[in-house]
Amino acid sequence: xxxxxxxxxxxxxxxxxxxxxxxxxxxxxxxxxxxxxxxxxxxxxxxxxxxxxxxxxxxxxxxxxxxxxxxxxxxxxxxxxxxxxxxxxxxxxxxxxxxxxxxxxxxxxxxx
Amino acid sequence: xxxxxxxxxxxxxxxxxxxxxxxxxxxxxxxxxxxxxxxxxxxxxxxxxxxxxxxxxxxxxxxxxxxxxxxxxxxxxxxxxxxxxxxxxxxxxxxxxxxxxxxxxxxxxxxxxxx
Numbered sequence: 001x002x003x004x005x006x007x008x009x010x011x012x013x014x015x016x017x018x019x020x021x022x023x024x025x026x027x028x029x030x031x032x033x034x035x036x037x038x039x040x041x042x043x044x045x046x047x048x049x050x051x052x053x054x055x056x057x058x059x060x061x062x063x064x065x066x067x068x069x070x071x072x073x074x075x076x077x078x079x080x081x082x083x084x085x086x087x088x089x090x091x092x093x094x095x096x097x098x099x100x101x102x103x104x105x106x107x108x109x110x111x112x
Numbered sequence: 113x114x115x116x117x118x119x120x121x122x123x124x125x126x127x128x129x130x131x132x133x134x135x136x137x138x139x140x141x142x143x144x145x146x147x148x149x150x151x152x153x154x155x156x157x158x159x160x161x162x163x164x165x166x167x168x169x170x171x172x173x174x175x176x177x178x179x180x181x182x183x184x185x186x187x188x189x190x191x192x193x194x195x196x197x198x199x200x201x202x203x204x205x206x207x208x209x210x211x212x213x214x215x216x217x218x219x220x221x222x223x224x225x226x227x
Contacts, residue, residue: 042218096213102154
């Protein structure tokens with residue numbers, strides 16, 4: 001089936017550093033999404049991307065929909081302790097009602 | 113305004129048993145999707161319900177079944193439980209007509225352990 005490959009699997013950074021993570025697929029997606037999951041919680045949508053090449057920001061977060069429609073990246077600037085968690089890329093192959101497929105996640109750890 | 117609520121939060125079953133998990137969607141939402149999240153993995157799509165019908169289904173066996181009620185709440189049933197069914201089961205709601213594409217609102221999940 002369709003797979004989303006996220007990298008890196010985990011990251012250990014210092015507070016204040018910038019973070020970059022990405023997601024690739026062999027399939028073309030119509031929608032790219034980035035969700036964050038905190039411990040004991042369900043995922044929460046951070047950014048949604050709907051057009052190839054689109055660059056969207058949400059505070060310190062910036063994400064882009066790759067030109068080939070087969071990849072996306074998420075950047076976090078000036079990381080803070082509450083950024084700790086699991087970041088999932090997700091996407092839809094079909095129209096707005098299509099199921100949403102998730103990657104395996106990038107686990108972000110912030111060193112004291 | 114209550115978000116997505118799921119019950120029970122935790123449960124333990126033995127192999128071969130059956131389990132029912134429940135979900136109430138966020139107020140104003142009419143579509144419910146169920147996901148299975150194994151430890152250390154991303155959520156895997158099980159199925160989606162809208163207008164009391166299963167609209168889409170992921171790659172899960174028929175042991176997994178569901179239902180949506182007229183008030184939009186939903187149940188997930190799993191029969192003949194296997195050890196591999198141990199996971200966090202997440203319910204997500206959305207609005208079919210008015211929601212933003214791709215925006216799912218998740219509950220905190222039901223943690224199922226099969227012994």
